Amino acid sequence: MEFRLLGAVEVLDRDEPVPLPRRQERLVLAALLLRANEVVPVDELVDLLWPEDPSAQARSALQVYVSRLRKAGVRIEGSRAGYAVQVEADAVDLGRFRESVARARAVQDPVLRSAGLAEALGLWQGKPLAEVASEPVRVRLTAGIEEERRTALEDRIEADLAAGRQNQLVPELQRLVAADPLRERLVIAWMTALHRAGHKQRALAAYAELAERLADEYGVDPAPALRRLHLAILRDDPSAMGPAKPSAQGTTPRELPVDISLLVGRDELLAAGVRVLTDGARERVATICLWGAAGVGKSAAATRIGHLVADAFPDGQLFARLQDVGGAAVSARTLLGRMLRSVGVAAGAVPDSLEDRVGLFREKTAGSALLVVLDDALDAETVDQLLPSGPRCAAVVTSRKSLPGLKRAVHTQVLPLDSTTGNDLLAKLIGRSLRDRAAIESVATACAGLPLALRIIGSRLALSGDDALPAVVGALADEGARLDSMVAGDLAVRTSLDRSLSLAEPRTRQLLARLSLVGVTEFPVWVAAPLLDTDELAGEVAFDQLVDLGLVELAGLEPFRRYKMHALVRSYAAEQLPLTGDSSQPWRRYLQAVHRLTALANFGINHGWTAAAHLRTPAAPVLPDAEAAVGADPIGWFDATWSLIDSAARSALGVGTGSGEPELAGTIGLLLIGYFGLRELRGPRNDLLATIAEVLAETGPLELSVRIELAGYTYRAGTPEVRRSEGERLRELAGQTGSLDLQARAELQLAAASLQLADYDRGREHGLAALALSERPDGPTHLRFFALRDLTHLAAELKDYEAAIRWGEQAIGLAPPDSNVQGEARLLIGEIHAELAQYDDADAQLTKAVETFRLLSHEHNEARATCLLATIAAKHGRVDEAWELLARPKALLATGSSNRYLLLRIRLAEADIAMTAGEYEQGRRIRLDLLVEIVASGDKSVEQYIRELIANDPRDPANQH
Structure with a gap:
């Protein structure tokens, strides 16, 4: 069995929770586990359970609790002296914590010591025993282990200081000192971190604050160790900066950028990078390649990894950006010149040719333990020329696209942060609690999990506070203004996206821009072909390049290949659209493709008849692969695509643009409502049809307007009286058009309304009228089924079962076999x-x-x-x-x-x-x-x-x- 005390009290048996519903039982178990394998006197346990006034039956109740714990599988031995739980040390998380701390403290390497202590501290899942004991009892039981945790935390902080991680320690220590300002060991660590990170005045202010508080509240001075540190900082004593780094042959390059102070959601990525780069058994240069979208935090992760492993590379760390500030490639020859000088080659001794520089760099690094960080790589060939040669060397490469040409590298895609982690990062960046949590969450969502965007918005809100929040939320909700709000100092999401798009081929740039026409953020692969006026294979290639550049994500392969674009890239794509020329033809080709595929899917489902039964399938454009997928599973295709079709119909309306195709919108809407009915998507169906009907009425095609209204009318909300009233109006409008189809539909709507009103005789009159219209030589024969079906229902309500069965059997015989109708x-x-x-x-x-x-x-x-x-x-x-x-x-x-x-x-x-x-x-x-x-x-x-x-x-x- 496994026991947990460092948080909620829990028992697990083969990873399955053992139910202990009673608080008193869990408190008894916790008290015994805190002194595992040691007899705890009965009086002590009674005092814990009933600290104020134990009843006469207290000892009997304690025996019951122990008995229940034994039945649950817990080994408890009892005697006159008391009770003892028999358990191995590693079966209790407290025991594992103590063992892990002891092992970590014995490690000399500060990086590994910190990692071991952090792993031990990770066993703590919350405030121990909070759910089983009152606060006074909880403190009495856990004071000792809480002090063990604080001491282990302080040990880990000191290990991080020894490893040179002062920059990332500053915000953590600030929070810890604020929570416990009189704990001198924490204050020493905070002052040391501040000083080593270049914040001398803040370090001195921290000492002054502590000294004043100790004097006011306790009348004492700070401890000698604190006074010595304070004096060392005042004198700029080198000892306060920590031990000097070893040098190799008089020159040890330390070129890594300053480590970012706040990096969240990357623990697994960092740990994996550290493992690869510090693997002592390797026989060649260890290389990792971090690739991903603009603003996703690749460079920050690479820099953090570099700092984490820096001590494993005593011959230094080189850093090079492979693009200049404008996004242009920096040549390998130029970069090698800088790197050779960094490893001690005199400027006059650097050869001129690229080939000679590559050879000399490999010669100089053959016996070294050197780390090279290459940021924003454009191609594998350039990276190969910049890699050191010695097996004790390592390299970290970042790129906006995958670099499969680096065959011996470990490739890792850096993905956006999930919503929870993004919210957490934003809250930490702001640095204080804001009142409107819903607004903060909407801001984090608009940042799409991109650390760059979160940092920009976080820095703005950190300075401005609650007053600026509504303006920030409004800007992020406005697609046209969204990217304008993503600027802070020299950080800008638009600039980062520009650099990504500059790597794309012209056709890929066109696709990104034209995807903004689609109206949704997730789309199937076939949309590329009509948008680019090309075949499906070429469209898929363009999509794959967008994936490689991190501008879209592959959202799924089965059963239908589809891609996803987050809102920031969508705003950027809309900005690029005017730069790709006239978009009207790509837009129309796309709508025609939606029309054809939707028609094929609709007629592929065996509805029998729907409101679209009279419509023809357009002849073009033909997309063989997409049509094969539709034919194989039309319902599944609709499941994956209906929101895109809905958006296409709304787009075709062209509201406010003067360039819409409302009749095409109406046709697509009619083709979609059969699927809506199949899946009972009443809300989307009614909303779409009402929107189309309103616009069509404004543009004049009365016949189509009435057809749409009639098609959606059955499913609209409202009382039967309202339905009958509207049906009579529609019948009048239908009569004006002369369309037998519309007149029959109007009669059917009136029959349905009469049925709901229990006006069965009148309902049968409308049903017979619809039947007569459908049986005319030029009438809508496909509506005959619906007239027979409604007459069947009405006759049954009138108790005319003979007619009901006769009409019902005619309807069954008339319907296509095994169809929905x-x-x-x-x-x-x-x-x-x-x-x-x-x-x-x-x-x-x-x-x-x-x-x-x-x-x-x-x-x-x-x-x-x-x-x-x-x-x-x-x-x-x-x-x-x-x-x-x-x-x-x-x-x-x-x-x-x-x-x-x-x-x-x-x-x-x-x-x-x-x-x-x-x-x-x-x-x-x-x-x-x-x-x-x-x-x-x-x-x-x-x-x-x-x-x-x-x-x-x-x-x-x-x-x-």
Whole structure:
């Protein structure tokens, strides 16, 4: 078993938590573990559990707690003297902490000693015993181990000082001294770090503050060690700066840039880099290559790694930037000249040719232990020419793109920070708590995890405080102003992105700019072809170069290849668009590609008929690979692409631009709503169709405007009365167009509204009118199914079951085999058979409907049909089978589905099961609760149906008169 005390009290058995729900049991266990293998007197344990007034039964209660711990698997021995837990030292995190600290203190190398102590301190997960003991009891138990932790922390800080890490220690020590200003060892470390980092006045001020506080509160002077340090700093004594670094042949280059004070979220990367560069068994130069997007923090990580391993390279550390401030390449010949002088070659002895400089540098470094850091590399060839040759040497390379030509290097992509780490970095950069946490989180999100962006914004907020926060949030939310706000001193995200894009080929630059036309930040690979007017392979190559440059990320390969662009790059891409020439043709080609692929996907799903059934698939542009993917899995393609299609339709509207293609927008919207219905995406569907209808009405094509309104009308929110009123208006508008299709749709909408209002005779009139229009020689034959389906429903409500079954069977026969509409017709007629107690017929129709919906991945319709099967099982008395059938619909609802009709079906089935099981009050209560909800919704038809169930269910004793 494993025991944890350094935070919450926990017990694990084979990595699985052992439940100890009672606080008193965990307190007893903690007290015994703190003195593991030692007898703890009973009186002491009683005093811990009941520190103020122990009851007469305290000892008996303690025995119960010990007994429960033993049953949980904890080995506890008892005697008259007390209790002792028997456990190996390494089974308790406290024991492992002590062993790790002892090992680390024995290490001579300060870098390794610090790492060992940091690893030991990492075992502490919070305030020990906080959840099991009052604060006085907790302090009494843990004072000793808390002091062990503080001492180990101070040891680690001193090791870091010995390793020359004063810059990164300053902010940590500032926080520690603020929390415990009288702990002299911490103040000594803080003053030392400040002085060695070049902050002499701050170091002296820290001493003055401590001296004043000691005098005021305790009447004493600082300790002798502090006074000696203070005097050494005042005199600029070299001893206060630490031991001098060893030199080799009189010259030891130390060219690493100053280490960044705050580096978060890179612990694994740093540790891996240190391991590679300090591997003593290597036979050649150890090289790591850190590559990634602009502003992701590659140079900061490389510099930190250099400082971490500096002592392992006593012959020095060289640093070279391979690009100048304008982003132009610096030649290997120039860089080698500087590097040769750094390793002791006199200026007059540096050869002229590149070849000779390469040879001399390799000769000079053959026996050295030298570290070379090469920042912003452009190509592998230049890097190869700058690498030292000795097996004791090492190199760290950074680049904005991958450099596969460095075959012997360890390549690591540096990724943006995750949201939690980004928030943490921003908070630390600001240096104080800001009131509006939601705003701070939105700022961190807008920075897209890029340390460069976070540092720029953090520095601004650190100076300005809460008052500037609204302006910063507003600027980051405005795509046009976003990059303008990402400037602080000589730091600018735009400049960093410029340098990345300068490495791209012309076609790749065009793609980045034109991706801003797409309207989303994640897109499939095929969008490149129409945007560049090229084939799919060339488009994929351009995308891959953007990935190599860190300007987009590969978001997924299966089942559809797609890429992602964060908001900062999207703003930058929009700025580049005017530089790539006229974008109208790429935009139209892209919309046409969306149109064709969406049509292929829509018709690839066996809907039967949708509002887009009359539309034709455009002939171009042809994208063979994308079309093959659509054909293989049209529903999966829609799942991965629907937000892009939605955005394309909105883009085609051209609101405010005067250059839109609203009819194309309407067509794409119609092609998308079949999928929206399949996935029950009611919100996006209604919002898109309402937007399109509004714009189309403004631009004049009345017929298409009405068609869109009609297509989306069934699913809009509102009472049945509102639906009927709007349906009558639409019928009038449809009559003005002369379109039989629109007139039939209007009649169908009125039939649906009448059904909800329980106005069944009027509903049948509208249904018959729609049927007549669809049967005319020039009528919309594809709407005949919908007229028959609605007539089936209306006839059933009128108790004209013969007509209902006749019309329903005609609808089933008319629908394409195994289509969604055929499944819906089977579901409806199965419900009618169930109403007539014709259970075998009902079961056959519903089972076939379930198979159809499952084949189409229409989960909601499958769930509705399954609910009816559960109801039939319940009426047959098969309660267990009914519950089993109902499990799948309930699981779908648990995923967050907001389908009100599905919830209604589930609850009606639950009521039927309760009635069969003899739980009459439960079944009656479910129905009565439903009735209240339905009355509020205004759906008279469903209200009437539930009232009849309540009044006529023969199983309910309340109906047996």
